[in-house]
Amino acid sequence: MRPVYAISGGVSKFAKTRPDKTFQAVIKEAYDYAINDLGLDFETFTRLVDGSVASYFSDHFARQLMAGIMAQDYLGLCPKPGHRVEGGGATGGLCFQEAWKSVASGHMDICVAYGFETMSHVETWKGNEFIALASDISFDYPVGGFYSGYYAMMVTRHMKEFGTTPEQLAHVSVKNHLNAYYNPYSQKRNRYTIQDVRNAPMVAWPLTRLDICVMSDGAAATILVSEEGLKKLEAAGAEIARPLVKVTGIGRGTDAMRMADRPHFDYDTFMSDYATEQEKSSDETRAYYRKLWDHGTRYPGVHSFRAGRTAGNMAWKHAGISDPLNELDFVELHDAYTSSEIQTYEDLGLCRYGEGGEFAASGKAFMPGIDYGLDLPEKSACAVNPSGGLIACGHPVGATGLMQAVFAIWQLQGTVKKHFNDDRLQVRDAKRGAIHSHAGTGTYVSVSVMEREG
Amino acid sequence: MSKLPSKRDETLGGYIVHGIPFPVDTDPDSLAFLKKMAPILIEQEYKITYLHSYAQDSPWFAGLANKHLLASQRPDGGYTYANPRGHDMYTGEETRWIDITDVPAHVHAFTVCYFGSEEFLPETPFVLALIEFEGVNTLLLTRLMGVDPAAPSLDWIGMEVRPQFLRNSKLKPTDVYFAPKG
Numbered sequence: 001m002r003p004v005y006a007i008s009g010g011v012s013k014f015a016k017t018r019p020d021k022t023f024q025a026v027i028k029e030a031y032d033y034a035i036n037d038l039g040l041d042f043e044t045f046t047r048l049v050d051g052s053v054a055s056y057f058s059d060h061f062a063r064q065l066m067a068g069i070m071a072q073d074y075l076g077l078c079p080k081p082g083h084r085v086e087g088g089g090a091t092g093g094l095c096f097q098e099a100w101k102s103v104a105s106g107h108m109d110i111c112v113a114y115g116f117e118t119m120s121h122v123e124t125w126k127g128n129e130f131i132a133l134a135s136d137i138s139f140d141y142p143v144g145g146f147y148s149g150y151y152a153m154m155v156t157r158h159m160k161e162f163g164t165t166p167e168q169l170a171h172v173s174v175k176n177h178l179n180a181y182y183n184p185y186s187q188k189r190n191r192y193t194i195q196d197v198r199n200a201p202m203v204a205w206p207l208t209r210l211d212i213c214v215m216s217d218g219a220a221a222t223i224l225v226s227e228e229g230l231k232k233l234e235a236a237g238a239e240i241a242r243p244l245v246k247v248t249g250i251g252r253g254t255d256a257m258r259m260a261d262r263p264h265f266d267y268d269t270f271m272s273d274y275a276t277e278q279e280k281s282s283d284e285t286r287a288y289y290r291k292l293w294d295h296g297t298r299y300p301g302v303h304s305f306r307a308g309r310t311a312g313n314m315a316w317k318h319a320g321i322s323d324p325l326n327e328l329d330f331v332e333l334h335d336a337y338t339s340s341e342i343q344t345y346e347d348l349g350l351c352r353y354g355e356g357g358e359f360a361a362s363g364k365a366f367m368p369g370i371d372y373g374l375d376l377p378e379k380s381a382c383a384v385n386p387s388g389g390l391i392a393c394g395h396p397v398g399a400t401g402l403m404q405a406v407f408a409i410w411q412l413q414g415t416v417k418k419h420f421n422d423d424r425l426q427v428r429d430a431k432r433g434a435i436h437s438h439a440g441t442g443t444y445v446s447v448s449v450m451e452r453e454g
Numbered sequence: 455m456s457k458l459p460s461k462r463d464e465t466l467g468g469y470i471v472h473g474i475p476f477p478v479d480t481d482p483d484s485l486a487f488l489k490k491m492a493p494i495l496i497e498q499e500y501k502i503t504y505l506h507s508y509a510q511d512s513p514w515f516a517g518l519a520n521k522h523l524l525a526s527q528r529p530d531g532g533y534t535y536a537n538p539r540g541h542d543m544y545t546g547e548e549t550r551w552i553d554i555t556d557v558p559a560h561v562h563a564f565t566v567c568y569f570g571s572e573e574f575l576p577e578t579p580f581v582l583a584l585i586e587f588e589g590v591n592t593l594l595l596t597r598l599m600g601v602d603p604a605a606p607s608l609d610w611i612g613m614e615v616r617p618q619f620l621r622n623s624k625l626k627p628t629d630v631y632f633a634p635k636g
Binding site: 019125126142144146150155156159201203205206207256259261262263 | 465466492493495498500506508511535536537538539543562563564565566567568569570571572573574575582583584591592593594595596597606608611626627628
């Protein structure tokens, strides 16, 4: 595989509704931003780019089949190669990795990944129904038909097994909303307290409205290149930020569509097949897990995401990471629910299984230098969702994973101030970050690592 | 006191309009002004009826209609799925049917849904639960009755429950639901 560099990106303003533009024109906002940030004009980039990957989740929201080719056409990319990827909430993350593959394999030197979702075309309750069609329509949809309900069941199990509390979940909401307060691209820019989160309308116990992301219209685009692609763009006048941002780790995992069908593995299977290298090598951690299993914990059950752990382990191995908490400067992860952020801390090895709630309230995942109005016992160790995440930025599904990629590129380039007109969300001296994209109840998960060279 | 709503609920419906404002002349200035025009939004109804086959899973629904809860099991009597599954995910072998109607069952996880997707909004609040069965390796998603949706409690987890069946089958997985064994 060849080295792949993520050199530019753009994000449309995420909003509850964008009736002013068709989805193609919203994509073009993000696409043009990515091109302009290279100092290139539209025609020059169009001449040089080799192809694209399009990302959108649901044909139902747009009520349009083959929307990808309509975007390709609108962006002037025909007849260059392109295809659409779809994998639920992980669609954007998978799209980023498909573009990486196109470049890493040598098939393309310059590939653009773009994604969108227009969720405002139906009422929220109908949107919930569309999303719930991403559960088994014979056995799950007719019983619950509601993703917040599925996630809330994971929460109650997590609470029962590990003692996680709703207040710990609320710490995630306070953090991500306040981070988004400084992000001009985010949909929700509000300051909340733990009490605000807990007093918000209850959606599915114990998750309140402020524990859950909103539906959005929006688009994002990233440009990935090989070393040859870099030379071609620079020869055409592109001003590409140095040091370069390189994609150094790619991981993916899957799990059964029906959450009820997930396995409940014993201790030995967990340790041999799923534990991180760090967990395997620690006597204390092995004893900790042995104790959990003695008290009835099984893996992954419904409290953990085996797909997330698989994707994380694969990406860490690829990138040469053995201690994610201390070797990553930030993570943009898929926080469709505050609870899923906590579950993902554990899947990615930022803390051990069962310790996600405590980790959420510890301060380790918060941005330094921002006053959250909380009494946090520990310093920031690895900022999680410095952008504000899905909960506050919004979740236009096909764009979300690419939005994470764009924010990660800007973090590693050190250009957050330039793009946000504010540097409070710039992770100081960020060298390495990860993006995590997640579908369904944990069916498809992608993890990608990016690093600043030099 | 709970917070009072400050907004009225709205629907997508509206008036049929016979005439849209538009410049009388299409001179360059008037056409340029169209760039400032607000978007036109219309309703597009989309309705379809699918002929959905339960295929190899059909006996499970027939079982519910006859007040039997079936499960799928590997032929060697090993791995057992509470949801129907034609083939075992570990060996690839075709599964056989077993009856788990009277197998002891407990609540593994639950929630109370106070909101929902459009189809289920009229049923809120309702209790969703994942049920574990003794000797069965996977769980079953179902509705839980006989508990107070206004007073959810983690104590519900582990509670022994038993299946109940609709008297008149709808041929849906909600033909079975669970209630505390009392």
